[in-house]
Amino acid sequence: MTASRAARERRAAAEAGPLARVRIDLxxxxxxxxxxxxxxxxxxxxxxxSAYRPGDDNGFMAAMDRWTFHLVEQHPDAEAPCLAYLPAAQERLHARRG
Ligand SMILES: [Zn+2]
Structure with missing residues (x-):
C-alpha cells in the first residue's frame, strides 16, 4: 500500500467516525x-x-456524502466529523440531480 493511499484511508476513517470502516482498493x-x-x-x-465509489478526490467525496446521508437517516444519534459537511453534501446531491 502506498503512503498516500494509507494516509487517505486514515483521513477518510477519521472523518467517517467510529461506526464506519473505510477501505481504499485499487x-x-x-x-x-x-x-x-x-x-x-x-x-x-x-x-x-456499504458505499463504494471509484476515483481520487471525487470518489472520496462521493463515498463520504453517501455515508453522511446514511448516518443521518439510520444513526441520527451518531457523531462523526463528516456530519459537519452535511449541508455541502446536500448541495452536491442537488447539483448532481439538477
Ligand atoms: Zn448503518
Missing amino acids: DAEQQFVYKITCTACTTKKDRPW
Missing part, C-alpha cells in the same frame, strides 16, 4: 476505489451496508 486501472462500510447495519441480503 481497481483494474489502478485508480482508487473508496469503500465505506457500516459496522452496525446489514442490508436485506445480509451484507454490511
Whole structure:
C-alpha cells in the first residue's frame, strides 16, 4: 500500500467516525476505489451496508456524502466529523440531480 493511499484511508476513517470502516482498493486501472462500510447495519441480503465509489478526490467525496446521508437517516444519534459537511453534501446531491 502506498503512503498516500494509507494516509487517505486514515483521513477518510477519521472523518467517517467510529461506526464506519473505510477501505481504499485499487481497481483494474489502478485508480482508487473508496469503500465505506457500516459496522452496525446489514442490508436485506445480509451484507454490511456499504458505499463504494471509484476515483481520487471525487470518489472520496462521493463515498463520504453517501455515508453522511446514511448516518443521518439510520444513526441520527451518531457523531462523526463528516456530519459537519452535511449541508455541502446536500448541495452536491442537488447539483448532481439538477
Ligand atoms: Zn448503518
